Amino acid sequence: MRLLSIETSCDETALSIVEVTGEPGTPSFRILANIVRSQIEMHREFGGVFPTVAKREHAKNLPPIFVECLKQAEMFSVRGPTSTPRGRTSDDVIRTLLERESDMAEEILNIADEIERPAFDAIAVTTGPGLEPALWVGINFAKALSMMWDIPVMPVNHMEGHALSILVDAGTDAQEIQLPQFAFPALALLISGGHTELVLMRDFLSYEKLGATRDDAVGEAFDKVARLLGLPYPGGPEISRLARDGAARPDIVLPRPMLHSGDYDFSFSGIKTAVLYLLKNFPQLDEQTRCDICREFEIAVTEVLVKKTLRAIEEFGVRTLIVAGGVAGNSFIRSEFEKALVGHDIVSKFPTRDLATDNSLMIAIAGYFSIANKKDFPPLESIRADSNWSL
Ligand code: KG4
Ligand code: ZN
Numbered sequence: 001m002r003l004l005s006i007e008t009s010c011d012e013t014a015l016s017i018v019e020v021t022g023e024p025g026t027p028s029f030r031i032l033a034n035i036v037r038s039q040i041e042m043h044r045e046f047g048g049v050f051p052t053v054a055k056r057e058h059a060k061n062l063p064p065i066f067v068e069c070l071k072q073a074e075m076f077s078v079r080g081p082t083s084t085p086r087g088r089t090s091d092d093v094i095r096t097l098l099e100r101e102s103d104m105a106e107e108i109l110n111i112a113d114e115i116e117r118p119a120f121d122a123i124a125v126t127t128g129p130g131l132e133p134a135l136w137v138g139i140n141f142a143k144a145l146s147m148m149w150d151i152p153v154m155p156v157n158h159m160e161g162h163a164l165s166i167l168v169d170a171g172t173d174a175q176e177i178q179l180p181q182f183a184f185p186a187l188a189l190l191i192s193g194g195h196t197e198l199v200l201m202r203d204f205l206s207y208e209k210l211g212a213t214r215d216d217a218v219g220e221a222f223d224k225v226a227r228l229l230g231l232p233y234p235g236g237p238e239i240s241r242l243a244r245d246g247a248a249r250p251d252i253v254l255p256r257p258m259l260h261s262g263d264y265d266f267s268f269s270g271i272k273t274a275v276l277y278l279l280k281n282f283p284q285l286d287e288q289t290r291c292d293i294c295r296e297f298e299i300a301v302t303e304v305l306v307k308k309t310l311r312a313i314e315e316f317g318v319r320t321l322i323v324a325g326g327v328a329g330n331s332f333i334r335s336e337f338e339k340a341l342v343g344h345d346i347v348s349k350f351p352t353r354d355l356a357t358d359n360s361l362m363i364a365i366a367g368y369f370s371i372a373n374k375k376d377f378p379p380l381e382s383i384r385a386d387s388n389w390s391l
Pocket of ligand 1: 010191192193194195218219220222223234235236237240325326327328329330331356357358
């Protein structure tokens with residue numbers, strides 16, 4: 001099965017082409033193309049992601065990245081005089097579908113005039129959760145390809161993608177990848193810029209949300225605290241870098257919100273406010289104090305994440321721990337989890353660094369599992385952006 005996957009839920013435009021062979025229980029993936037174009041530089045100017053800017057950039061990026069992927073996958077085949085006509089859908093139908101992305105419509109139509117129908121069996125596209133305008137661009141792009149070439153579309157949940165991102169290693173480009181066997185129940189701690197969730201998985205595609213953040217997501221807290229400290233977007237990697245030079249100090253102590261709340265929910269907006277108040281004590285913020293605050297912030301957040309996750313591991317007899325999402329790229333968080341799990345009979349899995357942040361390989365994997373589990377392809381017109389789609 002050849003799959004095209006599309007991810008545009010936030011500030012990365014990502015497309016991949018994968019070929020899946022083998023039985024549903026033991027599939028092998030070959031990565032034929034995989035491109036992630038980050039908009040971080042663009043959003044850095046604003047100190048965060050602006051949905052309308054993200055949408056515009058996705059619309060500009062998708063057609064050229066699509067062509068690049070086809071070429072990487074050796075699926076770019078120029079039409080000849082004997083080629084069969086493109087399909088039933090007229091140009092005007094595509095233009096109407098993409099009326100809000102008219103430049104993208106023309107580019108797609110030009111591509112379709114130029115090449116043979118690529119041999120995709122399905123398209124997997126992120127439909128939520130995420131920024132609604134950004135999601136719509138990817139969805140409409142998928143729909144246009146689907147209509148032009150008669151390819152079914154499978155909607156994919158972005159968080160399911162993050163959870164399954166630990167199954168692949170993008171570093172093994174274009175090689176055969178066997179999915180590792182997996183002991184259930186698994187627990188997924190999903191930590192990104194938009195989400196913080198603890199999800200119990202009794203099997204593939206079977207999710208039970210144990211808890212979530214009641215306010216800011218972890219990544220959002222990193223980004224906001226970074227901003228308070230005068231650090232650029234995205235804040236996670238910056239804080240983590242400065243934290244390495246930080247030291248413990250009695251005058252820099254932050255709360256551990258909801259550590260003993262007895263449930264699996266989180267709250268990170270209080271920590272951010274605590275940093276704001278703490279900063280009032282340091283009107284001239286020197287470089288060392290900034291590092292010390294970063295260190296205390298990273299430790300406070302990590303302690304809450306680790307302790308709550310451990311409690312869920314014990315309560316539910318978890319055998320595999322997955323920590324995924326952009327924040328899972330944080331080395332301190334990884335090493336604290338590894339330390340905490342010593343002595344537990346549990347396998348812990350983190351995505352490779354490339355696959356911790358948003359990418360489309362994880363969308364291909366999640367799409368494949370939906371298709372392999374015989375989930376129906378929904379009618380095209382029913383596929384919509386769902387910015388709050390919960391697992
Ligand atoms: O998963 P992701 O790429 O996008 C969303 O779906 O949100 O996550 C992005 C988030 C940002 O908030 C960023 O600051 C955070 O992940 N992040 C990190 C690190 N790398 C990225 N947070 C802490 N430490 C890191 N090393
Ligand atoms: Zn994400």
